[in-house]
Structures are given as C-alpha cells and as structure tokens.
Amino acid sequence: CARIAANALIPGMMRSKVCEVTAIASRSRDKAEEFAERFGIPRTYGSYEQLLSDPEIQAVYIPLPNALHKPWTIEAARNKKHVLCEKPLACNSDEAQEMRNVCRQNGVLLMEAFAQRFHPQNHKVKQLIETGRIGKIVLITSSMSRSPYPEEDIRMNKDLCGGVLMDMGCYCISSARFFIGAEPVSVFARQDISESGVDVRTAATVYFTAGEILHFDTNLYLSEGHFEQGTTIYGQTGNIYIQQGFSQVETHRLGKLVETPLEITNHLVGGRATETILIAPVHQWQLEAEYFADSILQNSGIDFPGEDGVANMRVIDAIMQSARTGKPVDL
Incomplete structure (x- = not known):
C-alpha cells in the first residue's frame, strides 16, 4: 500500500459521500489488516487476486510501483473493475496503450491519477x-x-x-x-x-x-x-x-x-x-475520487480517459x- 494512498487518496475517499472503501489488499496480509484497522476498512486480502475476484467491488485504485501498473490494471479490467491508476500510467506508451485497449475491451474506465x-x-x-x-x-x-x-x-x-x-x-x-x-x-x-x-x-x-x-x-x-x-x-x-x-x-x-x-x-x-x-x-484527492466514482455511477464518459495517459x-x-x-x- 503506497504512501500516496495512505496520506492522500484514502483520506479523500473517506471524506466523500459517493465513495466507499470496501476492501484493501497487500502481499502481506498483516500489512493489509494494519491498514484496514487504521482507516476502518471492512475487508482485507493477502493477495491482489483475491480482491479482484470480489464481486462487490466496482473499482480499484492501483498505487503500486510503476512497473506493476500494467499487469494489475489488465488483471483488474479482465475482472470487470474500473481502474484509477496512480501516475505515471505505465513504464512507456506501448504499455499504456495496451492497458487502455484491454480496459476498453472489457467495458471499464481507466484514468490516470493526476489529482x-x-x-x-x-x-x-x-x-x-x-x-x-x-x-x-x-x-x-x-x-x-x-x-x-x-x-x-x-x-x-x-x-x-x-x-x-x-x-x-x-x-x-x-x-x-x-x-x-x-x-x-x-x-x-x-x-x-x-x-x-x-x-x-x-x-x-x-x-x-x-x-x-x-x-x-x-x-x-x-x-x-x-x-x-x-x-x-x-x-x-x-x-x-x-x-x-x-x-x-x-x-x-x-x-x-x-x-x-x-x-x-x-x-x-x-x-x-x-x-x-x-x-x-x-481536498483535491477527494475531488478526484468523487469525479471517478460519479463517472462510474452515472455510466458517463470521463474527461481524462486512458487515451490521455497514453498521450502523456x-x-x-x-x-x-x-x-x-x-x-x-x-x-
């Protein structure tokens, strides 16, 4: 769980009326549970795969190291989860394009997290x-x-x-x-x-x-x-x-x-x-999270889709x- 998640985005989500932080995953179950206790998050998982298979989760935020953005965005999309991915979107534009393509093929939103x-x-x-x-x-x-x-x-x-x-x-x-x-x-x-x-x-x-x-x-x-x-x-x-x-x-x-x-x-x-x-x-991270959540709930497009991340x-x-x-x- 990245520092940006703990210090900015999760507190922003907690301030919002349209966002609900349902679960958190870490390669270390103990770390996930520690994080969940700190923020009052109801469910924890000791692997990313377990979280992505949870049918109640609509969207995920990926604050992992840059080299892991592509594989876990693609895995999330294949599990029909919308993805808010921390910046930079990928390691290069070819990876970013593949991420965008897979998200579009699976009918989910992809947005780079520039709050x-x-x-x-x-x-x-x-x-x-x-x-x-x-x-x-x-x-x-x-x-x-x-x-x-x-x-x-x-x-x-x-x-x-x-x-x-x-x-x-x-x-x-x-x-x-x-x-x-x-x-x-x-x-x-x-x-x-x-x-x-x-x-x-x-x-x-x-x-x-x-x-x-x-x-x-x-x-x-x-x-x-x-x-x-x-x-x-x-x-x-x-x-x-x-x-x-x-x-x-x-x-x-x-x-x-x-x-x-x-x-x-x-x-x-x-x-x-x-x-x-x-x-x-x-709280700009609250506004970012609310914008992404509203786009999902209203089934609307977004001003900064995956294509914008590819261009950057x-x-x-x-x-x-x-x-x-x-x-x-x-x-």
Whole structure:
C-alpha cells in the first residue's frame, strides 16, 4: 500500500459521500489488516487476486510501483473493475496503450491519477486563459523538485521504472497539456543519471502545435526536508503564477486544508499590476475520487480517459529518447 494512498487518496475517499472503501489488499496480509484497522476498512486480502475476484467491488485504485501498473490494471479490467491508476500510467506508451485497449475491451474506465486536474485553482486558470485574461499562451515554466530519496526507495529502482521524471516531471507535462489544450510536436531534454540508473534530474523543452513552449525542470537536488513546486504561464499580455500547481503539501503530509493563491500580472509597460486570487481550501484527492466514482455511477464518459495517459507517456518516452541521444525528438 503506497504512501500516496495512505496520506492522500484514502483520506479523500473517506471524506466523500459517493465513495466507499470496501476492501484493501497487500502481499502481506498483516500489512493489509494494519491498514484496514487504521482507516476502518471492512475487508482485507493477502493477495491482489483475491480482491479482484470480489464481486462487490466496482473499482480499484492501483498505487503500486510503476512497473506493476500494467499487469494489475489488465488483471483488474479482465475482472470487470474500473481502474484509477496512480501516475505515471505505465513504464512507456506501448504499455499504456495496451492497458487502455484491454480496459476498453472489457467495458471499464481507466484514468490516470493526476489529482491536480480536479483542484478548482486549475479550472480557474483554464477559465482565465480561455477568456483571454493573459492573451495567447507563449510560454509555460514549471518545476517540481525535492530532497533525494533513500537509495532503497522504489523510485530509485530502474527495474521498477523509477526516476524523477516518472515521479514528478510527469506532473509538469500533464498540466501544460491541460492548460494549452493541445499535444506537443517535439521535445529536447537532458538528464542526470544516478548510479542506480534512474534520472535524478530532467530538464526539458517541449514544443506545442501553435508555438507554445513548456520549459520544465524536476530534480532531487534540494536540501533534506525541502520540496519545491510551481508553474508560471506567460501570455501575450500577462502571466499567471500557480504557487501550488501540483500538490497541496500541507494536505498530503499534514492533513490540513489550505487556501491556494493565484497571482496574475499585467505586462503593460507603465501599467504593470498584479492581482491575487485566493482559492478556497479543498481536498483535491477527494475531488478526484468523487469525479471517478460519479463517472462510474452515472455510466458517463470521463474527461481524462486512458487515451490521455497514453498521450502523456508518449511525451515522457520522447524526453527519455532525447536525453539518451542528445537530439530533439519529434512526436
């Protein structure tokens, strides 16, 4: 059971009126029972297969190491369970495409768990962009970085498809695609690779169809206990700074709901002005879980289906290829 499940998604589900956490599975039955006691979950299983065979379960959340996303998503789909899969969706776009295909063949939903897409601040930013508040997007700069992981952490394991791009850089890509509303056409990237074979820094430039550019950096170079994130969207007439663009750390780590500020600056020479918009506190993982549950209960489509996860993985694939070859890569 991953840390993100314990600290964010399960508490979010527990806050919801449309989600019911019915069962939990772990390779260790003792661990599953410990988790269940902590959250008041009625059923535990000592294997994933047992949980997937439970006819009362409609959907599953998969927060396993990246390399296990594909096999267990496919197994869940074959058992007719809808799947909310933790990011990144897979180890590469071919795996993601296979996951999407099997879910579609079995009539179940597949959604990648990027909770920031459901936070009202990002919908407000999208609205500001679409109504022309900052003019056409020219550039997005984005960063998500933290102190190093322990060497034994699964995110430092190459065989499990670890690395900082897969763990944090994927947020920068996903959010830029959301705000721009289009897919990239080419990328150029560099990576610092650790002794364990995973990237500890990725810096990339991503070019979009209408000339928009994303510059992002994600790394494990911060001092112990430090975490940094943020996105600035530059338009022809102004910019929007999203201080907590991806994760409300106080919510994730401390269980505290916080206001999130958006700063909008007008670039006019001689008339420069900044406005701050405060977004009321929410639990973005609760909103994510509710959206997914409502889509199942109402038998409706979703705005971020498996195809969206495939598209994000294609960009990640291209970034890795560019970093290996030292050359731009077209998508």
